[in-house]
Amino acid sequence: MIRNGTGKTLVTYGLLLAIAFVMLLPLLWLVSTSLKAPTEDIFQYPPQLLPQQPTLENYAQVWQLAPFGRYLINSTIVAVLTVTLNLLFCSLAAYPLARLSFRGRDWILTSIIATILIPFQIVMIPLYVLTVQLGLRNSYLGLIFPAIASAFGIFLLRQAFLGVPKELEEAARIDGCSELGLWWHVMLPAIRPALITLAIFVFIGSWSDFLWPLIVLDPGSDYYTLPLGVASLEGVFSPDWRIIAAGSVLSILPILLLFAFLQRYIVPSEAGSGVKG
Known part of the structure; x- marks a missing residue:
């Protein structure tokens, strides 16, 4: 059996990880959008966090066109x-x-x-x-x-x-x-x-x-x-x-x-x- 102290520690870390994920979700979504290929729908529902065809083409276009x-x-x-x-x-x-x-x-x-x-x-x-x-x-x-x-x-x-x-x-x-x-x-x-x-x-x-x-x-x-x-x-x-x-x-x-x-x-x-x- 898990001791009370260990259980509280696991709950605390779990809660902190959940909060960290919620805080980082906008950043992760921003990075995911920047890596998506032009053929992917960034407004699809349900939203897809991981790009199907990751590409750095968007970063190259930023440097070339601006x-x-x-x-x-x-x-x-x-x-x-x-x-x-x-x-x-x-x-x-x-x-x-x-x-x-x-x-x-x-x-x-x-x-x-x-x-x-x-x-x-x-x-x-x-x-x-x-x-x-x-x-x-x-x-x-x-x-x-x-x-x-x-x-x-x-x-x-x-x-x-x-x-x-x-x-x-x-x-x-x-x-x-x-x-x-x-x-x-x-x-x-x-x-x-x-x-x-x-x-x-x-x-x-x-x-x-x-x-x-x-x-x-x-x-x-x-x-x-x-x-x-x-x-x-x-x-x-x-x-x-x-x-x-x-x-x-x-x-x-x-x-x-x-x-x-x-x-x-x-x-x-x-x-x-x-x-x-």
Whole structure:
């Protein structure tokens, strides 16, 4: 007979597997549609998850009939720059809010956190006007301008800085480390898991952003990112959802690869383990 503890474990794992399957079903259906041959009916009932004649022809057509390579390069440039600037500015803002004492610090922190409650749609028009006045329309800088820092990133890194032992800071000061050197050589390596976590969130948000590029770029611009490129496929290949599905799979594949590569770093670690020598 199965013990009660073992039975509960099996039920728990079974429930988790069922939930995981339900969550992954849309992705599996998207991949299945992208692999189906033109002769297969993607709207048949009952639906068929596994394609009868798997083919990569749809992926080849995406690359041949649309500048998908250009979309991929644009999204990569925008995402990498956004992540880099976000980590830089958020960490520079979070460090004094966590480790320095000055008048108005708590008020500044509260004001920053309060901006999380403001929807992007409210500040969208002022941001667009400012972007136009700065001459940043139809450019990489215009695409990354609203996302070079975030209240969530500042708050996340501040909480991580608070967890760094004071002994590390005191030892660095005794060795004559400057404030900027303390931030760079001691604090940033100590909060590496938080930095990687923020990098993943920022990358996903930048990579999948559709509204702001749609506003700041002209139709058919050379700076089109993948979300806009995939949306344009519907107009070019409106009756062929296989090609649209193939473009969608190509657009989310880098996110899955990034998360698979970096997820092992998102674990609690000793604060001193990452300090540079």
